Amino acid sequence: MKKLINKAEDVVKEELEGVALAHADLVKVHFDPDFVYRVDAPVKGKVAVISGGGSGHEPMHGGFVGMGMLDAACPGQVFTSPTPDQMLEATKMVDGGAGVLHIVKNYSGDIMNFEMAADMASDEGIKVEAVIIDDDVAVKDSLYTQGRRGVGTTVLAEKICGAAAEKGLDLKKVANLCRKVNGWGRTMGMALTSCIVPMAGKPTFDLADDEMEIGIGIHGEPGRKRMKVKTADEVTEMLAEAIISDLPYKAGDKVLAFVNGMGGTPPIELYIIYRKLEQICDAKGIKIVRNLIGPYITSLEMQGCSITLLKMDDELLELWDAPVNTPGLRWGV
Amino acid sequence: MKKLINKAEDVVKEELEGVALAHADLVKVHFDPDFVYRVDAPVKGKVAVISGGGSGHEPMHGGFVGMGMLDAACPGQVFTSPTPDQMLEATKMVDGGAGVLHIVKNYSGDIMNFEMAADMASDEGIKVEAVIIDDDVAVKDSLYTQGRRGVGTTVLAEKICGAAAEKGLDLKKVANLCRKVNGWGRTMGMALTSCIVPMAGKPTFDLADDEMEIGIGIHGEPGRKRMKVKTADEVTEMLAEAIISDLPYKAGDKVLAFVNGMGGTPPIELYIIYRKLEQICDAKGIKIVRNLIGPYITSLEMQGCSITLLKMDDELLELWDAPVNTPGLRWGV
16 A cells, blocks of 8 residues: 555544644635635634544545535545534534534544434534535445435535625525535546555456546445446547436536546546546537536545536626635635 | 457547537647647737647646637647757747747757757747746756656746746746746655557556655656655655755745546545645645645556655735636636
């Protein structure tokens, strides 16, 4: 296992210490229980937006804490759900009196623990709404998940709901907006290589030197099909077709296209994917009006990519373009 | 060779096509000869700033074209110098009458070709100044280079000189500022794995499963020492000591710390490096006042990192903080 780490058991703690040191102007990190939160939290009268999940997907979620996006993020150990006490303490820390939205990726552990935290927070008088993200078209059920997995759309939902909360929308409206984003977003990923969970010390799965896996999950869960390595154009076609043939894209639609690197894939390859994706969308009359290209929801050092398409309307465009100031996404400030 | 590409010989062309499609609001791409340039070029009366070099280091340089940074970037084939006609045509395209600064990394081919282009541009009446970046403390001479190689400080010089040009400084002042940045910046890198140049199809160098190389160049040129893999803290100490013991850092200095991913290294590892780096600087009384953490000058899919420290004063801080709007760096707009 070749990684720039110290002890495997210290990876998450030390990464959080690094985030706290590097971005003290934007976030603070609370330890035991662990969560990253806005330096100015709680923001009085504003709906707070929280997400969380296993570590290993950075910058998601801790890198998206800051003005215009998340109020807090709860990182579990690598590829392991955070515990209810993390979400509960984060919820109490950032609630500004207008309630808290929990954005939860569809993994059984995450859902169970976020539900427990929401119940406990309600007992303490905090209004909580939870929205589940389940945008991965690759498979129906999977390891750790009933139904579809929650992947790339999560990043977009966090940006858009964070902007809505900043604008002053109430909890019900921000939660409904999150449901709309989830309903309009679709993702599929693929891997050229496995990643290695530090505590495991060996690849999560084996892929031959000439093989790739289409439809992989962000923890290396099985995808749709293992096959010989294809060209970037063929990979893009496979991912885009699966996404577009699912609801809800049609000629005339505007979309945001998100080409995500899995952690080990350099920018040069992501732009080759984007090129083909825009050609495919163009041929179908789907207009890409915004894009995001880079490593935003990673799987440690996995080589591969995912494509997310999110249907856009004027409301989503305005919220996407709104200022954001986080370690991982920044514009307008 | 596992990569998300089509034909090896089309990698650069297709990547540029992707950039042109994705960032049409910011840049245009000229083909034959190839260069990326600001959509609003030439900006009348403003010094133009150009850089370039082999591809494979994205987002550098094409991803740094836009308001507040580069006016144009000339990409060669992967790890291959661009040709003089690229720089000449780019220079003519972006000159707004106030002259053009060429920021050139210290590789023999880049220098020779940028010099030829500058001579030809001068013949056509365009004022050109060139500044060489040679910030890599790892080795004295290397493959492709006499003296020190030009690496991470290049990214910082492009941001700072771009801001100075935007502010209206004249060519001599922007060039002198670039020399100041180069004089105050120091970098060293390391690799856990080699990268594979698409046209070569096999690793540039071999590293055993338990080995790393300290002082590696961004093309996989030999570094200082090959050794057994060390912890992130030990790696950070080796890089930071080599940088800090070189001029010009001392207790009381303010620096910008740039922890760069080589393309295959995920954010979680870079933050573990940053954590130790800040501890080391802190112990020496060197204050990190700004930071940049992520893959900004990559070596295809190489796993590894580099650390750059740039001494900062009020002038550099103001220019670093100035608005920038490029595909790869964006804030304030």
